[in-house]
Amino acid sequence: MAGNERMIRGRVIAAHGRHYQVELDDGQLRQCYTRGKKSGICVGDYVDIEIQGQEEGRIERIHERRNLLYRSDEMRAKQFAANVDQLLIVVAVEPLFSDDLTGRALAGAFSADISPVILLNKSDLSKGLPLARARLAEMAALGVPVVETSTLHPDALRDTLLPLLAGKTSLLLGQSGMGKSSILNILVPDARADTQAHSLALGTGKHTTTSSRLYHLPDSQGDLIDSPGFQAFGLKHLGQTEVEQGFPEFAPFSQHCRFYNCTHRHEPGCGVLEALEKGLINDKRHELYMRILAESTAPQKY
């Protein structure tokens, strides 16, 4: 195995264009690159690298991923994080978050088999808190944990979140200005991630955080990935079955659909539509399902 002597395993903790920062199993950091132009490598990937010189390395192999998340811009969906155990969907009392985006993030988590948790941040802004809670009731009803946090109360924030994060790779995801990096800075004091008032961030037309990065919680209590504010969650690549997996509350009813390949849009004898009619499925959730399905660019099987 002479040729493999210098092959070492590591995890991608940051990606900038075609440059990757890889943390080796012994904690050493290496600046890495790939042979080809398009690598598809993203934060969270486990890779084998060949050591080059003192500080660099070349990525030779990506280990099989447990899961992969996409975000999308106007043009296309991009891979942005791999091997994530838990999606922390960060919303805030102010600026008020988008229901549609939150629902999509939830569908993305469920379809990738990642457990979602909603963090309702800025809970110190008590005036808007009841409205924010009411808007999340629909998701809480699905059994998704909703955890209230405030970065003005760092001790309480640590006490609430650290047990949830232990032993897992969690991803902070949410719109710009919700407080993702502020939360990270409390949990990982040496992260020193930039944070900014939302109005300032909007003024420059830029998000404060510009690329995803993986951090270690103190005392090996888990890993946390911070990501730039998102406008759209990449779901277009999902096929009908995967979109349906994004709505786990349909499952008990879709068993009763007349057709095994029912898409729950207009078919006769559809268990999901029947449940919708009876008010057992939330109509806003079904509308979101229809929108995501209509946008799907995956080849239709039926």
Ligand SMILES: Nc1nc2c(ncn2[C@@H]2O[C@H](COP(=O)(O)OP(=O)(O)OP(=O)(O)O)[C@@H](O)[C@H]2O)c(=O)[nH]1
């Ligand atoms: N009142 C209050 N303000 C907060 C809280 N958490 C964050 N903020 C403020 O919200 C603003 C945005 O915080 P960031 O942490 O930069 O938000 P972000 O989600 O990382 O934003 P992007 O990096 O652009 O995606 C900053 O001015 C923070 O000080 C909170 O719990 N309460």
Ligand SMILES: [Mg+2]
């Ligand atoms: Mg940020």
Ligand SMILES: [Zn+2]
């Ligand atoms: Zn059906």
